[in-house]
Amino acid sequence: xxxxxxxxxxxxxxxxxxxxxxxxxxxxxxxxxxxxxxxxxxxxxxxxxxxxxxxxxxxxxxxxxxxxxxxxxxxxxxxxxxxxxxxxxxxxxxxxxxxxxxxxxxxxxxxxxxxxxxxxxxxxxxxxxxxxxxxxxxxxxxxxxxxxxxxxxxxxxxxxxxxxxxxxxxxxxxxxxxxxxxxxxxxxxxxxxxxxxxxxxxxxxxxxxx
Numbered sequence: 001x002x003x004x005x006x007x008x009x010x011x012x013x014x015x016x017x018x019x020x021x022x023x024x025x026x027x028x029x030x031x032x033x034x035x036x037x038x039x040x041x042x043x044x045x046x047x048x049x050x051x052x053x054x055x056x057x058x059x060x061x062x063x064x065x066x067x068x069x070x071x072x073x074x075x076x077x078x079x080x081x082x083x084x085x086x087x088x089x090x091x092x093x094x095x096x097x098x099x100x101x102x103x104x105x106x107x108x109x110x111x112x113x114x115x116x117x118x119x120x121x122x123x124x125x126x127x128x129x130x131x132x133x134x135x136x137x138x139x140x141x142x143x144x145x146x147x148x149x150x151x152x153x154x155x156x157x158x159x160x161x162x163x164x165x166x167x168x169x170x171x172x173x174x175x176x177x178x179x180x181x182x183x184x185x186x187x188x189x190x191x192x193x194x195x196x197x198x199x200x201x202x203x204x205x206x207x208x209x210x
Contacts, residue, residue, distance in 0.1 A: 116199035119143045119190065125170055129207050132178060136206055138186050139170040146190035146198055153177055153186045153206075165191075178208050 118141055125139030138151060151171050153162040161184075162177045171188075178184065187201035 115144050115146075116190075119199050119202060121188075121202055121204055122169070126204065127206070128204065129209065132181055132208050132210055133175050135172050135175045137170060137172050138188065138203075140188045140202060142169050143190035143199060145192055147193040148191045148195075150189045150191060150197075150201075151186065152189075152201070152203075153184060155185075156183055158185075178206075181208050181210055183207050 120141050122139040122141055125137060127136035127138075130136045140149070148165050148167055149169065149171075151162075151164045151166060151173075152160055153173055154160050162173060164171060173186070184206040185203060186206060187203035189201040190198045192198050
């Protein structure tokens with residue numbers, strides 16, 4: 001009885017092993033045998049669908065073209081080979097001379113206290129009132145060092161009507177300077193030998209009547 005049980009068990013094990021062996025080729029998780037995966041050699045000049053597809057994916061064919069690839073441009077434009085550097089004209093600073101460096105300073109009034117102390121109008125020789133058509137006389141005291149005296153005659157609006165340089169200390173104004181009745185004025189300015197004014201001008205009013 002015991003031997004028959006062992007025989008039956010052995011038979012069951014064999015059946016199980018046989019069943020497992022028969023399904024080994026269909027097991028999806030089983031690794032393929034390297035010996036069974038050898039490539040099938042095809043005739044020369046012919047390729048199978050499987051090999052042609054694998055080769056197409058593994059090594060894509062790059063077609064060569066005759067158009068050269070564009071080169072990347074740099075930040076600065078390239079110069080032609082025939083270009084040669086040239087030195088352009090350079091701007092130079094032009095110095096503008098100051099008026100004092102090229103022109104003499106215009107003379108200004110120089111007041112001398114000692115020479116001008118006695119400079120005044122001489123009322124005894126001066127005509128203050130005269131008729132239209134007459135020539136009045138203007139007079140003043142001398143100034144030491146004065147070479148000339150500049151005399152001005154102007155109207156009530158301070159418009160200059162007449163100007164004259166004289167060496168003496170008096171001057172007779174031409175009658176045609178006064179064209180109408182009214183009040184006029186005059187000034188005398190002493191000038192040194194260079195022509196610079198020595199003292200402030202002095203004068204008085206002139207009244208013209210009919």
